[in-house]
Amino acid sequence: MKQSLDYYKELRNEEWRVALRKNIKAKERIAKERVEMPEVPPMVRSKSQTTEVNKGLTKEMAVEEAKRCMDCANPTCIDGCPVGINIPKFIKHIENEEPLKAIATLKESSALPAACGRVCPQEKQCEANCFYTLKLNKPAVAIGHLERYAADYENNSDEKVVQEVAPSNGIKVGVVGSGPSGLAFAGDMVKFGYDVTVFxxxxxxxxxxxYGIPEFRLPNSLVDVEIESLKRMGVKFETNFIVGQTQTIEQLREQGFKSFYVASGAGLPRFMNIPGENVNGVLSANEYLTRVNLMFAGSAEADTPVIKGKNVAVIGGGNTAMDAVRTAIRMGAENAMIIYRRSLEQLPARAEEVHHAKQEGVFFNTLKNPIEFLHESGKLNAVKVQHMELGEPDASGRRRPIPIEGKTEIIPIDVAIMAIGVSPNPIIPNSVKGLDISKWGTIEVSEETRQSSVEDIYAGGDIVRGGATVILAMGDGRDAAASMHKKLQAEMNN
Amino acid sequence: MNKIVKKEKLAERIYRLEVEAPLIAASRKAGNFIIARTGKLGERIPLTVVDSDLDKGTITLVVQEMGVSSKKICALNEGEYITDLVGPLGRPTDIKKVGTILACAGGLGAAPMLPIIKAFKEAGNRVITILAARSKDLLILKEELAANSDEFIIMTDDGTEGKKGLITVGMEEVIAREKIDECIAVGPGVMMKFCALTTKKHNIPTMVSLNAIMVDGTGMCGACRVTVGDETKFTCVDGPEFDAHKIDFDEFLLRLGGYKDQENVLLENFEKSCKLK
Incomplete structure (x- = not known):
């Protein structure tokens, strides 16, 4: 949530920032080239499920890149950030060689900076709104890389940012789901002084x-660091607890929970409803990624099995599809391809993921649409695809893929991974009376307050949006925390 | 939580475990299942809740040693803990008064069947239970099933106990002599398929409880999908019980074996490592 321009101006006029601006002429700043993220070579990283692709910036690189930021009077970059990070302020702390102050600034708005610095689509958000992009037609300041630098600095340092937490007000609030939305909500509420339990x-x-994002893009150990930091602030976590099944919202109310934030996330994976889709070897990206990421299938000591295909096709073109196809390569696939019904230019995945996938040898089989899975005694052995061409733009503004009459092809594969989206998880919608649910199964909330039709239940993330990014889910969590806090405070004062 | 307070061998490779899980004990209903995981690199596997004791805060599970994961659970002793236990999962059985119920349990299916017939009996139904297994040694929960049935029939393939023959022979006999309002079948996939074919001939509404492969058990992975009528359903959130006459059993049976090759490799490695120890 963006603050008023006056607020940013006041901070921008602090002495240290004025001094920094004077230090280097604007012309010199603009003349600098954008830093390039160092990467592990594709041939090395594609053999390992856990080697992170991006290596992170060195201190020198980070400070140089931070110097490119103009510390604009009207920081338009913040408009692009769903959680409203004070971007110039954190970047100027890096320029000033005070990375701990940078991470402190990030943590004012984001519970998960190490994750966001890695997986946010910055090119569509803050960096799309950077002065360099908007006015200079030059590569944006590498805001994402700098965010990651600050977060990693703290993780590798003995010094930790201590976040201020208001004195406990004793009011119990419950969070359903510990994904990015629930964690963002929990972080803000514990700072306001609430007694927060995440189920x-x-x-x-x-x-x-x-369970979803692979280790090579976001190491689990970093997620754990952020969770530990929430625990230190007082957030309680209950694993193996399904709200609506283990205990109901009603039972939790009886135990004194005053309000709830439902961020139960994506549920049922979507399939295409085409012949052969239920044969062995056709599975959802959720299943494949969960087996590998959460259950460590494929590693020698893990008990969970996974099918390691030789010829793997991932159906879909989003970030999940890229994660799945790159995981397949790491699991030893000889041929891994994306099958996508539109063209390469229309892939919804982040440009960086597509770029990395190509480097690692993924074949992009575009303008193809699966129409049947073929099998031998129940085991997948090929997919029949319909060739497509692009027609007139559809409602989304993208040119609609239309079948080329009579042109089909049979591609031999032994694993097909469906990454064509998910429907919301039905457990909460099924278990709470009076909750307004859309025809897509998502929970209906007020855009402004994130409150549902049941007074004490707020919701956000994929259970409301149907499918979105980590950062949008976090933004919902922050918005919900702000509005729930306002409501509970008003009730307390009455 | 998750402490094994009692362990008992019911038959060769089949154990009954009483586990501390007060929240699940309080909320589980007939038809529900749980997911258990043993060890830090353990697999999540679904298991039926056979019974619960509210005073002690325990649930009862029946586990058969099959693959690595079930062997690991069965290897736990009294006083040890199951690493993770979550539930109750799935929709509970739709219990109502319909008249006479024919309950067909095959092998390990006796375990999920027990809470189901208990509930149907409590709702005022007449319950005829057939328990079937390949051989006498594999018949489990006889006393418990008998105590909750109005009539109790045992069938074995080899005739070592009860009547000789497949479960469908026993079903035909019962159906021939009295009106059955609803049939429930729980057991191995093939058995449920033939139970369904038998009752379909006689137009008896039939429900089966499917033991599909699952990972999360909350609707996320889709591994447990099954074709019911013309629709793909997820066993974990839409089931585990479905109208037996609408299920594509051939597909279901193939999907049950979906990870067989990988599981065999894991099992071989596990057994090798056990020998080394």
């Missing part, structure tokens, strides 16, 4: 950050 259905805390 998680799985045995691990972190939601999609753990």
């Amino acid at each position: 998680e259905a799985l045995h691990e805390i972190g939601g999609v950050l753990k």
